[in-house]
Amino acid sequence: MSENLEKIFGIDLGTTYSSISYVDEFGKALIVPNAENQRITPSVVFFDGGNIVVGDVAKESAKLYPNEVVSFVKRSMGESDFFFEHDSKEYRAEEISSYIIKKLVQDAEQYLNEKITDLVITCPAYFGINEREATRMAGEIAGYNVRQIINEPTAAAIAYGNVDSPGNRVVLVYDLGGGTFDITMIEIRPDAVEVICTGGDHNLGGKDWDDRIVSTLVQEFQNATGTNEDILEDADTCQDLQLSAEKAKKMLTQREKTPISITHGGERVKVELTRQKFEEITQDLIERTIVLTHEMLEQAKEKGYKKFDEIILVGGSTRMPRVAERIQQEFSLNPKLFEPDEAVAKGAAIYGWKLSLNDGLIKRIAKKTSKSIDEIYDSFESTPEEVLKEAVQEMADDTGCALPALERSMVNIKDVASKSFGVVVRNRDNEELIFNLIRRNTTIPVDTKKTFYTAVDNQKTVLIRIMENETTEKTLPAQNAIEIGTAVLHLPSGLPVDLPIEISFKLNNEGRLQITAVESSASRSVEVAVETRAVIQGEELEEAKARCQSIVVH
Numbered sequence: 001m002s003e004n005l006e007k008i009f010g011i012d013l014g015t016t017y018s019s020i021s022y023v024d025e026f027g028k029a030l031i032v033p034n035a036e037n038q039r040i041t042p043s044v045v046f047f048d049g050g051n052i053v054v055g056d057v058a059k060e061s062a063k064l065y066p067n068e069v070v071s072f073v074k075r076s077m078g079e080s081d082f083f084f085e086h087d088s089k090e091y092r093a094e095e096i097s098s099y100i101i102k103k104l105v106q107d108a109e110q111y112l113n114e115k116i117t118d119l120v121i122t123c124p125a126y127f128g129i130n131e132r133e134a135t136r137m138a139g140e141i142a143g144y145n146v147r148q149i150i151n152e153p154t155a156a157a158i159a160y161g162n163v164d165s166p167g168n169r170v171v172l173v174y175d176l177g178g179g180t181f182d183i184t185m186i187e188i189r190p191d192a193v194e195v196i197c198t199g200g201d202h203n204l205g206g207k208d209w210d211d212r213i214v215s216t217l218v219q220e221f222q223n224a225t226g227t228n229e230d231i232l233e234d235a236d237t238c239q240d241l242q243l244s245a246e247k248a249k250k251m252l253t254q255r256e257k258t259p260i261s262i263t264h265g266g267e268r269v270k271v272e273l274t275r276q277k278f279e280e281i282t283q284d285l286i287e288r289t290i291v292l293t294h295e296m297l298e299q300a301k302e303k304g305y306k307k308f309d310e311i312i313l314v315g316g317s318t319r320m321p322r323v324a325e326r327i328q329q330e331f332s333l334n335p336k337l338f339e340p341d342e343a344v345a346k347g348a349a350i351y352g353w354k355l356s357l358n359d360g361l362i363k364r365i366a367k368k369t370s371k372s373i374d375e376i377y378d379s380f381e382s383t384p385e386e387v388l389k390e391a392v393q394e395m396a397d398d399t400g401c402a403l404p405a406l407e408r409s410m411v412n413i414k415d416v417a418s419k420s421f422g423v424v425v426r427n428r429d430n431e432e433l434i435f436n437l438i439r440r441n442t443t444i445p446v447d448t449k450k451t452f453y454t455a456v457d458n459q460k461t462v463l464i465r466i467m468e469n470e471t472t473e474k475t476l477p478a479q480n481a482i483e484i485g486t487a488v489l490h491l492p493s494g495l496p497v498d499l500p501i502e503i504s505f506k507l508n509n510e511g512r513l514q515i516t517a518v519e520s521s522a523s524r525s526v527e528v529a530v531e532t533r534a535v536i537q538g539e540e541l542e543e544a545k546a547r548c549q550s551i552v553v554h
Contacts, residue, residue, distance in 0.1 A: 005399050006356045008118040008147055010155070010348025011104060013097060013135065015074040015205055016178025017316065018043045019342060020104040021349035022112075027405025029159060029346035029353075032108040040341050041107075043178075045070045045099050047086040053554045054103035059243075066239040070096050072207055075179050077123075077138075078130030080534040094536045095544040097138035103553045105144065118145045120352040122344050124180040125151040125198040128419045128468050129484045130534045132511050137536055141544045147355055149510040152177070153184035154195055154415050155347030156314040160338055161188040162350055162408065169309040170196070174335065175344075176289065176323065177315035179205035183293045185300045185308060192412040196305050197441045199296035204288060206249070206317035212281045213245035214238075217271060221262045224269040237264045252278050253319045279322045286326050293330075299441055299472060311335040314343045354409045357395065364391040416441045417507055424465040424478055425452060432478040434467050437505040441472065444511070449504040457497045462489040464503065464517055464526075485533075489517045489526045 010021045010029075017040040021031050031039045036056055046058035047068045053061065062069040068086065076082035076093040083090040105116050123135045132149050139146035153173035160171070168189045175182040182200035186193060218231055218241070232238045244260050251258040257274040300306075311327060313335050318324070327335045339346065365383055366376045368391065376383070392410070396403040422436035437448050454462065469481035489501065499519065506514040518525040536544060 005353075005360065005401065006118065007114075007116070008120055008349075008352030008356050009105070009108065009116055010345050010350070010352050011101060011119055011121045011139075012152070012155070012342075012345035012348060013074065013101065013121055013123070013138070014040075014043055014177055014344075015072055015180060015207065016043055017041065017341065018100055018104055019345040020108050021342070021345040022108075023349050023353035025399070025401045025405070027162075027353070027402060027408055029162070029349045031342050031345060032111050034104070034107040035110065041100070041104060043071070043074065043100050045073070045096050048554075051554055052099050052551055054100055057554070062239045063236070063243065066235040069239075071242075072179055073097055073100075075203060077134040078128070078132075078534050092536045092540075092544070094134045094137045095141055095548065097135070098141035098544070098548050099553050101139055101142040101144070102548060105142070106553060116144070118147050118352070120148050120150060120348045120355070121146055122152045122155050122348050123149055124177075124200065124202045125153050125175075125182040125184055125195075125418050126180070126200040126202045127151075127511075129421075129511065129513060131202070133535045137541065141536075141541070141548050143545070143549055147352060150348060150351055151182070151184070151195070151198070151415060151418070152180075152344045153182045153186065153198065153314070154193070154413070155345075155351065156312070156338070156343040157184075157186040157188060157193050157195075157347065158350050158411075158413065159343045159347035160312055161193050161411070162347075170305060170307070172293070172308050172311045174289070174293070174311055174313050174318065174323075174327065175200075175315045176313075176317040177205050178317065179203070179207050181205055181289055181292065183289070183296050185296065185305060187305075191410070192414065194412075194414040194443075195416045196303055197296050197300040198416060198418060199292050199299070201288070201292060204285065205315075206246075208285055209249055209278075209282050209317065209320070210242060210245040212285070213248055213273065213278065214241045216273070216277070216281055217241055217245070217260060217262055220271045221264065221267075221269050225267055229265075231262075231264045234264065248273055249278070249320070253321060275321070282322075286322060290326065290330055303441070312338040314338055314340050316340050350409075351413065354411070354413070357406060357409050360395050360399075361388070361391045364394055414443055415509065417444055417446065418511060419468050420471060421505055421507065421513060422467050422469070422481070423452075423503060424467060426455065434469060434476050434478055434481045436469070436471075436474055436476070437503065438507055439472050439474070440470065442507075445506070445508050447504065447506045449502055452501050452503060454491070454495065454497060454499040454501065458494060459491055459497075459499070460493070461491060462501055462517065462519070463487075464489065464515065466513070466515060484513075485515075487515060487517060487526050489519060489524065491519055491524065 019040045041055045042059040044058040046053040046061045073096045173184045180202045181204040184198040185196040252275045260271045262269045362376045366373045420436045420440045421438045422434045425435045464487040466485040467481040468484045502518045504516040
């Protein structure tokens with residue numbers, strides 16, 4: 001090859017397991033195994049004195065050192081009040097997640113014998129501004145250039161569309177991971193992957209199934225020993241039961257029953273858990289996913305999509321037999337289990353491949369048309385077909401990449417807003433309301449504006465409170481939203497009441513929000529990129545980066 005394409009790696013930063021992938025010169029996404037030769041790595045971090053251990057060893061260490069091990073940290077992403085304390089230091093979820101990312105990348109660098117700098121990282125479709133920004137910061141703390149954050153179901157659909165037969169179809173992506181559930185309707189065409197609607201719950205996942213097993217085991221122990229003691233208050237016992245529950249859940253995907261041993265306080269109780277019992281105690285969790293699916297389908301109908309052609313299952317928890325059974329029963333359609341542990345990472349890698357190719361194509365097109373790179377970037381989708389084809393052929397010749405793979409990469413990917421975003425306003429009765437400028441499931445990127453008015457004569461400032469919520473309504477009570485940022489617009493003196501203030505909201509492809517407010521009389525304006533206070537920043541961020549760069553993750 002006379003020229004190498006920049007590799008942008010895809011990372012599925014999962015609640016229970018994570019993985020990393022890249023695309024080869026033939027356009028095929030490949031998972032990179034870790035140092036233990038496993039294709040997925042447990043998202044578990046063990047603070048072993050001055051060392052950081054991630055993966056299987058960390059997970060097993062939880063039995064002996066439950067207070068030094070962090071699991072399921074993804075569920076705390078974007079939470080300002082989450083801290084894990086070790087050796088008199090406090091660690092935020094972003095920093096703990098950065099160690100998982102660093103482990104994945106370090107192992108991939110060793111396996112491939114090359115340096116990795118750029119990443120695409122996935123997150124649940126239902127993540128809001130806080131969680132998305134926290135995910136980005138985890139990658140940056142680890143020392144990498146995060147090119148984009150993309151939704152997990154979108155990544156899975158990209159991977160599915162890349163390997164499955166061509167043709168137009170509407171697909172439901174049922175994504176049940178270790179800690180999150182997303183249900184997304186996506187239209188896949190040979191030239192496009194377009195998200196229609198998404199829904200879900202980022203606190204519903206395989207761990208909840210594990211917790212039901214744990215509760216059952218506690219009851220069985222109490223019945224067998226005649227005690228009312230809550231054995232989960234013992235950290236060692238609690239951790240042992242969590243690990244036993246996960247193993248039992250996996251065993252019950254293959255067998256009708258499994259034995260479990262419970263040891264606590266010098267006593268040992270043996271329990272036999274059947275698949276039937278397991279499905280009984282978790283039936284309401286399955287039903288919750290069905291309810292969320294129907295809610296999403298109702299919203300899809302409002303956008304003109306009244307039916308779908310396929311259902312694909314991704315996420316390790318979809319291996320539970322009851323998942324496919326219940327979906328088939330509800331929708332009279334056999335779902336397809338599609339690379340449940342790997343589809344998301346592979347889709348992220350394919351998206352990164354597309355970004356890398358676009359970078360190269362834009363440079364070539366700019367050279368051909370004598371336009372600037374910025375001009376081509378802004379109008380890339382409207383590039384004349386013959387110019388684009390010529391640039392793709394040149395790239396194939398220069399890089400040695402297969403032409404069909406490059407052509408497949410030209411697929412157009414469109415996602416939707418996972419939340420609604422608005423501002424606090426007052427109605428005629430002086431009651432506070434939220435007015436949504438961007439509503440959930442609106443196709444992104446989106447740029448919208450709305451004119452509001454000052455409330456009193458000689459108003460000195462306008463406080464713009466930026467709110468995030470989950471409704472699709474235009475207005476809603478203020479208490480049904482959370483504040484994610486503020487901006488203050490200073491006004492000149494002597495202005496009358498009802499002065500127009502134009503507020504613009506711009507949401508980009510990865511769900512980052514930019515706000516502009518303009519006052520018409522003197523064209524005063526204020527701009528704010530929402531950088532939520534719930535996410536690590538400032539001196540705390542720099543300290544986290546320094547810590548992460550100074551350690552080797554094992």
